[in-house]
Amino acid sequence: MxxxxxxxxxxxxxxxxxxxxxxxxxAAFPFIWTAWGSFKVELDFFSIADWTYALTGERTKAEYGSAFTEAGYRGAWIQEEFWRNVINTFIVCFFVVCTSLTFGTLGGYALSRSGHKYTFWLLITALIFRAMPPITLVSGYLLPFFEWNLWGILPTTIIVLVAINQPFTLWMLHSFFQNIPKELDESAKVDGCTQFQAFRHVIIPVMWPGVITTGLFSFLLAYNDFAVTAMLLSEENRTMIPEIAAYLGTTYTEGNVMFAVAAVVSATVPLFILVMFFQRQIVSGLTAGAVKG
Amino acid sequence: MRHSTFFWFFLPTGAAMLLFIAFPLVSVVLQSIYAPHPAVLIEVENCTPLVGCTTETTIDQDATRELREREPLGRFVGLEIFFDRGHLAITEAREAWSSSQSWGEYFDKLGNLPFYRAMAFTLTFTFVVSPLVILLGLIIALTVNALNERLRGLVIFFSLLPFVVTPLIGSLVLFWMIDSRGILGSFIQFLAGDPSLSLKASTGLMWVSIIVYGVWHAAPFAFVIFYAGLQTLPQDQVEAAQIDGATRLQQVRYVIVPHLMPLVTFVALIQLMDNFRVFEPIVGFNAQAHAQTLSWFIFNDLGGETRQLSSASASSVLTIIGVAILLSPVLVRTWRDFKGKV
Incomplete structure (x- = not known):
C-alpha cells in the first residue's frame, strides 16, 4: 500500500x-564462475588465448572430446584422496557442534538466570577472549601438546575449537535465554523441580530455535577454521581447508591447479546447502546478537 | 540462582575456556619472555702423540639436557625478544628516527622492518575495510528494503554466500578470477590497455585486491544486521519527516541512520575485531611478498620445520595488546554502563 x-x-x-x-x-558470480570453470581444463579456466574459452571449453573439447570434464574432481577426490579430508572435516564439525552446544547451553543458561555481579565479568572476559585472534593462542598449545603426544590428532583439535567457540556460543545463547521469561523456570521450581530439572524439562524444549541457530554458527566456525586446524593437525588427519592450502603449494608447481579448484568447489557445496535450508536461522542468529547489543 | 548451582552449570564451559584459552595465554606470555636454552658447548682437547694437541668444540649433551630440565621454561630474557629486529626493533627504529629528515622517510624506513610492515597493512586493512563494510552494508540494506517481497529472498540468499563461505575459499575464488589469465584479470588488462598488467606483481594493486575481498566478504554481515534494523523502523517517524518535506536523502540522514546507530556501533565493534585478525586472504592471494598481517606473521613463525615459538609468542602478545587498545573504548563504555546500572 x-x-x-x-x-x-x-x-x-x-x-x-x-x-x-x-x-x-x-555476490554470486564468483561462485558460479568457479563452479563452471571447475569442469574445464586449466588452459580454459586460466585462458591466455581468449577468455571466452572458459565459457565454451575449447581446450577441454580438444582434450576430452566434450566441453565438460570431471578430471579435476577425479584428481582431487581419488588421486589426492580428498575424501579423507572431507570425512575428517565432518567428524570435527559434528563433535565440535555437539560439545559446544552442550557446554554453551548450560553456561549460557546459568549466565542468564544468575543475577550476581560475576556474571557481568564472565561475559566481559568472554568478549575479550572472542576478540583475540585464535592464532595468538596456538604458540601456547604447541609445547604441551608435543610434550604429551596430543599434537596432530582430531580429538585435540576438536576440544580446542570447542574452547575457542565458547565465548561466541555463550554470548549468543545468553541472549536467546534472556528472551525466555524467567517465570517459566521459576514456576517449575515452585512445583518442586531442581534447577537442572527446570532447565532440562522446561527450558530446553522451548529453546530449540536458539540452539539450532547457535549450532549453525558453531558449525561454520569449525568448518571455516584455517589457522588452528592447519597448525594442530598432522598431515594424515588434515581437514579440508588446510588440505586445500597445502594443495596450493604443490599444485602450482605440478600444474594441477584444477585439483585445487575442484576441491574448493567441493568444499563450498555443503555451505551452499546450509544457506539454502537455514537462511532464516542464519539471519535471525546474526540479528540476535545485534538487537541485544 | 545459588552460587553452587551456577558453578556446576558453568563448570564445563568455564573449564574449557580456562584450560584452552586462559592457560595458553599465560603460556604465550611466559614463552615471549623466555628464550630456549642454547646448547651447552665444551671445548675438548685432543692430544695425540705425533700431531700434537687440538681443541675441538662440541655440544655437551648431558649438560644441555640437565640445563633444560633444571629450567624447563628456558633462559629468562625479559623484553629482549620484543625489542629485537623481528619485532619492535627498538635499535633500528631509533636509528631510523635520528637519520631521517622527514616523517615520510622515517615511515619508509620503519616499513622495511618486518613487524612494522605487518602492522601497517593490518591497520590499513582494518580501518579501510570496516567503514566501507558499514557503508556498503547500509546501501545494500536500503536497496533490498525497497525491492518487492519476492526479490528480497533471492538477494538475501545470494548475499549470504560471500559471508558464510570459508575465508580461504572465498579469497581463492577471487584470486583465481583476478589472476592475469582469469576473467577479471583479463578484463582489467583490457580496461587498462596493458596486456602485461598483473595484480600479483604490484604491491598497491595487491593491497587493493585484498581490501576488495575484505569488503566483499563482510558487507553481507552488515547488510543483514541493518536490514533487520530497517524492519523495526517506526513508520510514523518516516511519515512525519515526509510531511515536513524531507527529501529521501534527508529521511535517510535524519531518520533512518539515527535509528540504526546502535547497530552501526555493533557492526563496527565486530568488524574491528574480525578485520584486525585478517589472515586467510594473505594465504589465498599468495600475497606475503606484498602484504603481511600480524596473524600471518605469527603463522609464519609457527609453521615450517623451525617452529620459532618465542618469536611467535612475542608477536602474539603484541597482537593481543593491539586488540586491547582497539577495543578499550568499547570496554570502558560497557564498564560505565554497568556501573550506572548497579
Missing amino acids: ASAAQRKPLGLRITIYGFAIIWLIA
Missing part, C-alpha cells in the same frame, strides 16, 4: 534495481 508520497520516481527505481543487480552479480 504505497501512498502517493512513498511512490518512487522512475530514476530512483532504476537506480535501486540497477544496484541490486550489481550486488547480486558481485
Whole structure:
C-alpha cells in the first residue's frame, strides 16, 4: 500500500534495481564462475588465448572430446584422496557442534538466570577472549601438546575449537535465554523441580530455535577454521581447508591447479546447502546478537 | 540462582575456556619472555702423540639436557625478544628516527622492518575495510528494503554466500578470477590497455585486491544486521519527516541512520575485531611478498620445520595488546554502563 508520497520516481527505481543487480552479480558470480570453470581444463579456466574459452571449453573439447570434464574432481577426490579430508572435516564439525552446544547451553543458561555481579565479568572476559585472534593462542598449545603426544590428532583439535567457540556460543545463547521469561523456570521450581530439572524439562524444549541457530554458527566456525586446524593437525588427519592450502603449494608447481579448484568447489557445496535450508536461522542468529547489543 | 548451582552449570564451559584459552595465554606470555636454552658447548682437547694437541668444540649433551630440565621454561630474557629486529626493533627504529629528515622517510624506513610492515597493512586493512563494510552494508540494506517481497529472498540468499563461505575459499575464488589469465584479470588488462598488467606483481594493486575481498566478504554481515534494523523502523517517524518535506536523502540522514546507530556501533565493534585478525586472504592471494598481517606473521613463525615459538609468542602478545587498545573504548563504555546500572 504505497501512498502517493512513498511512490518512487522512475530514476530512483532504476537506480535501486540497477544496484541490486550489481550486488547480486558481485555476490554470486564468483561462485558460479568457479563452479563452471571447475569442469574445464586449466588452459580454459586460466585462458591466455581468449577468455571466452572458459565459457565454451575449447581446450577441454580438444582434450576430452566434450566441453565438460570431471578430471579435476577425479584428481582431487581419488588421486589426492580428498575424501579423507572431507570425512575428517565432518567428524570435527559434528563433535565440535555437539560439545559446544552442550557446554554453551548450560553456561549460557546459568549466565542468564544468575543475577550476581560475576556474571557481568564472565561475559566481559568472554568478549575479550572472542576478540583475540585464535592464532595468538596456538604458540601456547604447541609445547604441551608435543610434550604429551596430543599434537596432530582430531580429538585435540576438536576440544580446542570447542574452547575457542565458547565465548561466541555463550554470548549468543545468553541472549536467546534472556528472551525466555524467567517465570517459566521459576514456576517449575515452585512445583518442586531442581534447577537442572527446570532447565532440562522446561527450558530446553522451548529453546530449540536458539540452539539450532547457535549450532549453525558453531558449525561454520569449525568448518571455516584455517589457522588452528592447519597448525594442530598432522598431515594424515588434515581437514579440508588446510588440505586445500597445502594443495596450493604443490599444485602450482605440478600444474594441477584444477585439483585445487575442484576441491574448493567441493568444499563450498555443503555451505551452499546450509544457506539454502537455514537462511532464516542464519539471519535471525546474526540479528540476535545485534538487537541485544 | 545459588552460587553452587551456577558453578556446576558453568563448570564445563568455564573449564574449557580456562584450560584452552586462559592457560595458553599465560603460556604465550611466559614463552615471549623466555628464550630456549642454547646448547651447552665444551671445548675438548685432543692430544695425540705425533700431531700434537687440538681443541675441538662440541655440544655437551648431558649438560644441555640437565640445563633444560633444571629450567624447563628456558633462559629468562625479559623484553629482549620484543625489542629485537623481528619485532619492535627498538635499535633500528631509533636509528631510523635520528637519520631521517622527514616523517615520510622515517615511515619508509620503519616499513622495511618486518613487524612494522605487518602492522601497517593490518591497520590499513582494518580501518579501510570496516567503514566501507558499514557503508556498503547500509546501501545494500536500503536497496533490498525497497525491492518487492519476492526479490528480497533471492538477494538475501545470494548475499549470504560471500559471508558464510570459508575465508580461504572465498579469497581463492577471487584470486583465481583476478589472476592475469582469469576473467577479471583479463578484463582489467583490457580496461587498462596493458596486456602485461598483473595484480600479483604490484604491491598497491595487491593491497587493493585484498581490501576488495575484505569488503566483499563482510558487507553481507552488515547488510543483514541493518536490514533487520530497517524492519523495526517506526513508520510514523518516516511519515512525519515526509510531511515536513524531507527529501529521501534527508529521511535517510535524519531518520533512518539515527535509528540504526546502535547497530552501526555493533557492526563496527565486530568488524574491528574480525578485520584486525585478517589472515586467510594473505594465504589465498599468495600475497606475503606484498602484504603481511600480524596473524600471518605469527603463522609464519609457527609453521615450517623451525617452529620459532618465542618469536611467535612475542608477536602474539603484541597482537593481543593491539586488540586491547582497539577495543578499550568499547570496554570502558560497557564498564560505565554497568556501573550506572548497579
